[in-house]
Amino acid sequence: MVLLSFFNLQGLNLLRLATASPLVRGNDTDQQALLQFKAKITGDQLNIMDSWNSSIHFCQWIGVTCGRKHPRVTKLKLRILKLSGSLSPYIGNLSFLRELDLVGNSLYNQIPQEIGGLRRLEALHLANNSISGEIPSNLSACSKLILVDMSGNQLTGEIPSLLGLLSNLKNLVFYNNSLRGNIPPSLGNLSSLEELGLTYNALSGIIPEALGQLRNLRIFSCTGNAISGIIPVTMFNLSNIREFNIGLNKIQGTLRSDLEIKMPHVEFFSVVENHISGQIPNSIFNATYLKFLQLDKNRFTGNVPSLEKLDKLFNLALGGNHLGQRREGDLNFLCTLVNNTKLGFLNVAENNFGGEFPECISNFSSKLRGLGMGGNNIWGRIPDGIGNLINLEVLSVPINQLSGPIPFNIGRLQKLNLFSAENNFLSGTIPNSIGNLTELTELGLSFNNLQGSIPSGLGNCKNLLLMDLSSNNLSGPIPPEVLGLPSLSIVLDFSSNYLTGELSVEVEKLKNLGELYVSQNRLSGLLPKNLGSCVSLEKLFLEGNFSIHFCQWIGVTCGRKHQRVTKLKLRFLKLSGSLSPYIGNLSFLRELDLAANSFHNQIPQEIGGLRRLETLDLSNNSISGEIPSNLSACSKLIFVDMTNNQLTGEIPALLGLLSNLKVLGFFNNSLRGNIPPSLGNLSSLERLGLTYNALSGIIPESFGRLRNLSFFTIFGNAISGIVPVPMFNLSNIRIFDIGANRIEGTLHSDLEINMPHVEFFSVGDNQISGQIPLSISNAPNLDVLEFYDNMLDGNVPSLEKLDKLFRLELGGNHLGHGREGDLNFLCTLVNNTKLGSLSITENNFGGEFPKCISNFSSTLQDLSMSWNNILGKIPDEIGNLINLELLDLAQNQLLGPIPFDIGRLWKLNIFYAHSNYLFGTIPHSIGNLTELTELVLYFNNLQGSIPLGLGNCKNLILLDLSHNNLSGPIPPEILGLSSLSILLSLSSNSLTGELPVEVEKLKNLGQLDVSHNRLSGLLPNNLGSCVSLVELYLEGNLFEGPIPPYLSSLRGLEALDASNNNLSGGIPEFLVRFGTLNYLNLSFNNFEGVIPSEGVFKNTSAIFVEGNNKLCGGIPELHLSRCNSKASSKTSLKLKITIIVVISGVTLVFSILLIIWFRKKKEQKPTTTHVENSLLQLSYQSILRATDGFSPQNLVGLGSFGSVYKGILEANGAVIA
Template identity: 70%
Template sequence: MNKTLSNTTQSHQLRKQMEASNVFFLVYVEVIVLLSCFNLHGFNLLGLVTASPVVRGNGTDQHALLQFKTKVTGDPLKIMESWNISIHFCQWHGVTCGRKHQRVTKLDLQFLKLSGSLSPYIGNLSFLRGLNLADNSFYNQIPQEIGRLRRLETLQLTNNSIRGEIPSNLSACSKLTLVDMRSNQLAGEIPASLGLLSNLKFLNFANNSLKGSIPPLFGNLSSLEVLSLAINALSGTIPEALGQLTNLSFFSIYGNAISGNFPMSIFNLSKIRSFDIGANKIQGTLHSDLGITMPSIEFFSVAGNQISGQIPISISNASNLNVLLFNDNRLSGNVPSLEKLDKLVNLGLGKNHFGHGKEGDLKFLCSLVNATKLKFLYIGTSNFGGELPKCISNFSTTLLNLVIEQNKIMGRIPNGIGNLINLEVLSALENQLSGPIPSEIGRLQKLNIFFAYTNFLSGTIPNSIGNLTMLIKLALNENNLQGSIPISLGNCQNLLLLDLSNNNLSGSVPREVLRLQSLSIWLDLSSNYLTGELLVKNLGSCVSLETLSLDDNLFEGPIPSSWSSLRGLVQLDLLDNNLSGGIPEFFVTFGALKYLNLSFNDFDGVIPSEGVFKNASATFVEGNNKLCGGIPELHLSRCNSKTSSTTSVKLKIAIIVVMLGVALVFTCLLVLWFRKKRQQHPRTICEENWLLQLSYQSILRATNGFSTQNLVGAGSFGSVYKGILEESGEVIAVKVFHLLHSGASRSFLAECEALKNIRHRNLVKVLSAISGIDHKGNDFKALAYEFMENESLEDWLYPSTSMNEPETMRNLNFIQRVNVAVDVAH
């Protein structure tokens, strides 16, 4: 299926790509525009080839294809299985033959996940006009034999892993119109002989490792429409001869090391639509008639060079511009009106010397009100001064990124900023902005990044900031903000970074903020007036947090034990607070911790000597006079010093007092026991020995296999059975514990220990304890008691009508019930 995308589709692709990119979208837009140019000129990049009918063909072509197959080492989709002699080679997948001579004219194997090397036998396909192996995993070199394909028109090896040099004899393929080898591992220089391919319209070597200079002979490629050499290691200068390529519509040398002045002749290419020389070392000034000599220009980027001078006023005539990137150069002066650039999507002016640091520098911003498609505006790191004009409130709601950072912009953030409802990035850091943060900021519900640090902002942080639920990074540090941290900030459940340091904030840190489990990069509340205990116990849920700065506040109390889960910490700063207690041992296990500052608090006790504490350049504990020990480099007193000795003496005294108290109590109990002993009759049976020695097998036989007929009753931890011992005929009651129930084992041990040593007329005498393994290999525990013929107390208190005896025989009167209660109490 062959498709040529329409101009509408290619523009949509360009816009869609730019929506996902950042301010410096050079590489990504480069690729999209490049693909657009492919489709503009009808190159069949995505076409699939249909096979010809079964006919007799040329044996040379079949042999060449079979040799090609032998070099394919990876074929997960089993494409090569159709390449067998049982069917004619013209029916093989990806093979197209001519009808007249039945010779292979096209080989299209793109997007098939094939891997292997390219067979030199491909040079025997002498009728081949199209070779497309794009988007596979072919490696090794391009065989020199490819230069024998005199009829070859299109060569597409895009997005493989092909190494080595570009064959110089490719120039022998004089009918070539398209050569696309981008995104491989090609090295060496670009053969100058390629400048002889007079029919060439499309040439793309982008994203390789090519070096050397651009061959001046390329100026002879009079049919060339697309030339992309981006992202290589090319050096030298732009040849003057390239100004002769009058049909050129796409030109990119982005991301190389090309230097020198660019030739003015290159600005006379009237058909040029995409011009990108960004990220090089090019010098010079811009042509004064830039917008006139390039009337069709849509993408223009000189970003990342050393270009000086001013932006020509003529730029406003280039009314088709979508992308205009001047950032990261040495441009100066005022930015001219851009009123006619109503199709502008991306404008980059940052990292230059624009403006004079005074009022009027930002006047050009109001000329962008008509740019209804504007999405990215970057004017950061320049010399713009004056107040931020209120006209930015009238910018298109399509605006996604607004970056005005590192300038000399004064005044307030306009209230109308809330009109930019689709804004995702707002960066105004390091300016001279003053006044409060407008509450209208809460309307920017798609905002991901809000940076306004290092300004003169005052007032309180508006509660409406809690509406920014998609916020990822918030930095308002180094301002004059006052009041408390708003509780509503806890609604920002996606927050990774929060920096409110170096302000005048007071009060306690809201628990809602500290419950933000998303915090995983940075939390800095230092240099404020925050008070209360270190109530950030909930912070323990932020297990990925890397930086935590709470220094220079008024926090008190110990370090919470819940912090033991903060194993991702790289930096922890608690300097200059009122914290107390010992230094937790769990800091030793924090393998990622590289900086720990506990200085000027009231910590006490022994400091650890392992983990981060082994590194004196990473651990700071000065100003804690009650600490001792640690490595010598920390210069702390030994733990047997006067301070620690005092503590030790107090501890010893406390231990002695406790021991004396215990001894006194024990002595009193011993005296009472001897007195009682003299009053009692000596026992004839040793209390420590059981009366019977029973096993699991004897109990099993005695209860008839724990039959239901022998079941006396059941409780929460066990069941009681009647049993008759075979040896003596003695009747016993056996309590079998249900060990699967929680607490049954503890109940067995407690009951066994108690009944072994306690004797009372109201308690059934325990005869033996059984602990072992049953016939299934499970744990077995039971107690054997004297059997009481009158059944259980429960049956007497709550007689069942189903019993054989008359109900009146089981009734207890009031006096009897009182006596039972008294006996139970005893």
């Protein structure tokens, strides 16, 4: 061989072949950590944790995402899944975790310190839970954190100053907690910070001067705290700020008109409700992007400067200050807003503004919806041109010195909801045009000099809730049309006028009115009897007109023989306050009904003196304290209901003395202790309701004596022990509910249950074991039968006699033996014509899918049979169940095709059949299921094409057909389903063709997964229309060409995987600006050029770019070659340089050899071999062909001065190097 060494200016990395890393095995540490996390979850309403078991790899558990290279947990996303419990300290063992998202659950207790060990963590979402305790200071060790959101919790303590070490942090949000102490100055070191949210806590101290260093800050909100001091001047120079909100604090200081405020991009600026004084700086009006300017409720003084430059201003709030000088010209600034076309709300109320009502307001943009000018010293008339503001919804001008009439043009404001002009000097009549204001809900014209009659046109204002015309000079009768407004629910006030005539019978229509004032008029006649129809009245003032006896007071009933109060019924009257002990003086009282109000404090002991009391209804209030034990002295009591209060303490044992008692209800309180056995003495008792308390102990044996009991419910307590056997023989029982307790015991098949009239029987969510008694079928009136979430085993007996059964819940037990015959009991339900819901999920049922289910009543709406061992086919006749809305057959061993008749279930909302062995094609008839919202068929053996008819399912929000053997193109009709919002997964099939352009219609979709198919062609530009996408998976296909620039609109992406395709071109710069992107895999494509080094590209654990031989640059950790500054992305230029270098190398070699030859010839030394035989005579073109254009595949080695290639000569087949 002959050695040919060439200089190579491009270096090693341009020619190296990339090799894939081998896949490593799963990590037991991660699995154990997840199981420990699950162990701390005490509530799982959606059964999410059920998938967390050894039957599947932990990387497939719901909410778990593992790395692509190795099965280590990188994301744990369990957002809004109704989980409750505490955070396990084992979370700290998930050492590869990049994202932890537990938003919107009911997690409580503290954040474990171990979370500080998650060194790769980038995003921590714990918002909207009930987490308490302090923020762990060692969170600062998670140095890669970009986002921390703990808003909406119960956190206490101080904000750790060590958080200032998190140099990558962009979002730090602690809204709505109970954090105290100062804002740490160290947060000023967070140079990347874009959002700092501290709203609604108990923070004090000052705003640190150091926060003025946060040059990237876009959102700063600390509203609703107790922060004091002044605003650091440097804060006014944060040039990137968009939202600046420091309202509802105790901030002081004096602003000056010449203060420089440089916030060119600010859109929301609020200092509302502080103690800031001085003048409004002129410079604030250079912020031309301002939409919201809220300075209300401070101590600003002086004049308001011109607002002409603020042409985008939507909301201007200046109320509650000391602006203006009570003189002409104070309101000139308003006229500078005439050219503003965006203005929607303007509030200058409660200031010192004087001068005439500006006529220019009539020329404001017709978009104005709210105008507040009350509480000033404005005089003059309301201009006629006010009617030009046709979109006005609020017109508030009270407490001024306005005079003259109300303009007739007020009737043009047909969208007006509120018109308030009380406490002025308005005169004349109320214009009839006011009857055009059909959207009006509140009308306030009190304390003026209005005259004439009340216009009957007000009867057209059918939405009025409040009308106050008091303290004027109105005369004439009250129009029946006004009293006929049933919408009036808050106040109707005609007091202090000169109204005459009788109170018309139309008053009966004011059934929703809370307060009626007609006092101090000249009304006469009898009070109409149908005034009693005003059942919602809380206040009625008639003085100065009529006089009435207390027996005519609302809610009071007296005896016929004597004027003593026998009934006090004030339910649903929105009353609040406490119960007076003088209630005990109503010695003739038989009924006290105060239900559904807002009474609080304790029940007075004096109530025990009402010896004639038969009915006591205090339900649905906020009464606290204990139940008075002397209530037992009210021996005639028949009915006691204290449901939905805040009662504490124990149930008094003395209540067992009330021998006449038929109803005793204590639902939804906080009662504790044992159920008194003495209640077993209440021989007349028919209803006993103790649901949702904190009762413990056992069910007393004595309850077996309550022969009249028809309603017994103790659901949702902590009662333990066993059910006394005599309880099963209460022959009058209709409702028997002992669910959600800790009741144990073993049932046996021959237990005698004699409840012939029972309609509702529930022992769900306890710890009962044994078998379902055969005698349960002797209750032919059963409507609901619930045994769910216990430890029952064995076979289910025949249910043939239960022909009225509507709901059967057997899920979450150990029923069945995993063999044929387990499901025979289902066939005994064939003659039931009422069945609506059937659940046998999570048991040990085996055997073939019963064909008899097809003969069930067509009333069946829900059928759940998942997580069993059911075999065989789904019967063709399943289509007979035409009212089915839920069909859940997942996680069984079903095989065969999906029946064509499935298309008859046109009311079906949810169809789950994943994780079975179904094969064949998806039937076209599935397109008939137009009400379908979720279709999940993953992990089966389905074949053929995706049916076009699925495009008819316009309500689908989730479609998962992944992990099957589907082939053919993706139907455009599927991608045209704009309803898809949660997931569209077609991954791990054999789909071909291009991604259809109809993908643009998936504007609401959160996750799109078409990975691991055989899709080809270019990525469509209109994929960028899917603006709601959070996760996009395209890997493992044959896509080619560049990443379209239109994908730059997918700003919400958190994960993008396009690996293992044939994509080319440069990596788009717009990916740098995706602030939420935390997983980007572009490996094994043909990308070239410079890789960015900002944004997600700064995080080596978030990006994967291996297998792209022509990439260069990037952060050093990627170990890519440095880019040539002139030709980093110019492939053609690289080739030219390579050719020049090669030619130079060849020329140099031949020159050296020629010199040697001449020297040897000159020396004339004998030689046995000619030079021309030692050195092959090769042209550059032959070398280029032999090495396949100096292909990287022909590279055999590199030296410090050049590269060595091998090749085969065309002429003689010789191998050269």
